[in-house]
Amino acid sequence: MNEVGLKSQNECASHMPRSLESTIAESIGAPPAVSSPVQRLETLPESRELPRRPAWVEIDLNRLKRNYELINQDKDARLQVLAVAKDDGYGHGASAVARTALDCGATFLGFSNLEEAMRLRDEGVSCRMLLLGDRQPAELSWCVAHNLTCCVTEERTVDLLSDLAARAGKRVPVHLKINTGMNRYGVRWSEAASLAQRIHAARSLELEGVLSHFSQSDESDKTFANLQMSRFNEALAGMTQRGIACQLRHLCNSGGFLDLPAARFDMVRLGILPLGVFPSSVCRRIPGIEPVMSVKARIAAIQPLVPGDCVGYGMRYTAPSPRRIAVLPLGYGDGFPRVRSEGCVLIHGRRAPLVGGVAMDAITVDITDIPDADVWDEAVIMGQQGPDEISVHEVAKLRGSVSYDVLTSWRTRLPRVYIS
Numbered sequence: 001m002n003e004v005g006l007k008s009q010n011e012c013a014s015h016m017p018r019s020l021e022s023t024i025a026e027s028i029g030a031p032p033a034v035s036s037p038v039q040r041l042e043t044l045p046e047s048r049e050l051p052r053r054p055a056w057v058e059i060d061l062n063r064l065k066r067n068y069e070l071i072n073q074d075k076d077a078r079l080q081v082l083a084v085a086k087d088d089g090y091g092h093g094a095s096a097v098a099r100t101a102l103d104c105g106a107t108f109l110g111f112s113n114l115e116e117a118m119r120l121r122d123e124g125v126s127c128r129m130l131l132l133g134d135r136q137p138a139e140l141s142w143c144v145a146h147n148l149t150c151c152v153t154e155e156r157t158v159d160l161l162s163d164l165a166a167r168a169g170k171r172v173p174v175h176l177k178i179n180t181g182m183n184r185y186g187v188r189w190s191e192a193a194s195l196a197q198r199i200h201a202a203r204s205l206e207l208e209g210v211l212s213h214f215s216q217s218d219e220s221d222k223t224f225a226n227l228q229m230s231r232f233n234e235a236l237a238g239m240t241q242r243g244i245a246c247q248l249r250h251l252c253n254s255g256g257f258l259d260l261p262a263a264r265f266d267m268v269r270l271g272i273l274p275l276g277v278f279p280s281s282v283c284r285r286i287p288g289i290e291p292v293m294s295v296k297a298r299i300a301a302i303q304p305l306v307p308g309d310c311v312g313y314g315m316r317y318t319a320p321s322p323r324r325i326a327v328l329p330l331g332y333g334d335g336f337p338r339v340r341s342e343g344c345v346l347i348h349g350r351r352a353p354l355v356g357g358v359a360m361d362a363i364t365v366d367i368t369d370i371p372d373a374d375v376w377d378e379a380v381i382m383g384q385q386g387p388d389e390i391s392v393h394e395v396a397k398l399r400g401s402v403s404y405d406v407l408t409s410w411r412t413r414l415p416r417v418y419i420s
């Protein structure tokens with residue numbers, strides 16, 4: 001197992017200069033007795049690496065790779081993939097997600113904002129990147145300078161970009177974003193051809209792509225998705241009538257890719273599916289796709305309870321009989337839903353129900369029925385252990401939310417441990 005991703009902890013450790021130890025020792029001024037603080041400081045390990053926190057997010061890059069292989073088998077070889085790596089790769093680490101996607105054949109990365117894309121540029125990732133939302137005027141020169149492709153939705157952006165591109169001596173590719181019913185970003189489908197004409201006429205711009213985004217592609221009822229698709233086709237036909245062509249037409253997210261083969265066009269934008277999570281419970285399955293992210297912790301303490309004993313803040317749980325309670329050192333401060341006596345974790349492959357409330361740094365689970373569970377044994381908060389699994393959808397139900405929200409809600413104070 002090759003583990004990376006503990007950068008913040010290691011950086012933190014290495015930020016204590018060697019001289020600080022002696023400064024502390026001098027200021028304490030204690031004799032070098034065995035039990036003195038000076039002695040203890042001198043026995044700090046040479047490596048200066050902090051022990052890893054016993055609660056972490058595990059990212060299995062082998063699974064990510066396998067998921068891409070299965071997705072590649074499911075599609076025509078000419079269909080391009082844009083890997084959506086926004087929000088830190090949906091909480092999996094943008095860099096690892098992006099690099100694996102590129103290794104597996106993705107031709108574009110997609111981000112929501114300039115900072116996300118620039119972080120990867122600063123790491124030396126030079127591939128094509130598309131910024132999915134609208135840009136403020138002040139961002140456009142950065143996009144031109146760093147080859148970050150913009151979605152354009154209005155004349156003003158077309159004119160500003162074309163001017164900046166001309167001054168930089170570049171021909172800059174842009175993607176025209178069409179609003180086919182989501183009503184967030186994009187030019188209305190009925191007006192798309194005339195904006196395409198303006199881009200086409202700008203000599204410093206290239207209309208490389210045309211895209212739209214589904215409001216609902218992963219539900220059984222595809223009525224609105226089909227309407228969006230026909231509006232998208234109508235806009236493309238309007239462009240064709242004006243003699244405007246473009247190489248990359250893209251409409252599908254994961255749900256569209258799975259369930260709407262007619263909407264695949266030239267490229268699909270995949271976020272959640274390669275991460276091993278199906279966007280809904282009803283969309284088509286690709287057998288073998290497995291979740292990339294797990295959340296784990298080790299049992300930090302065990303409390304034997306007698307009947308009438310309470311657990312945690314507000315005494316929310318009272319033991320009805322002799323119980324064994326395990327404390328896991330993570331809580332809502334790490335992104336765990338703030339529930340009360342709801343949900344389970346897996347220990348020794350068996351379900352241990354949560355009892356009491358969720359604190360900032362601790363949850364408590366009942367391990368009475370798992371008598372061999374011991375301190376520092378591993379618990380799975382989200383993921384598989386033995387034959388059972390706590391799915392992201394199960395955690396989403398606890399959170400009263402959706403899988404996307406759960407994946408991106410595990411806070412960065414939980415170290416990311418990568419398996420590759």
Ligand SMILES: Cc1ncc(COP(=O)(O)O)c(C=O)c1O
Nearest residue numbers: 084132213253254269270271272
């Ligand atoms: C414009 C756009 N395309 C594609 C995606 C990827 O969606 P999914 O994660 O469902 O594949 C997103 C994600 O929100 C998006 O905003």
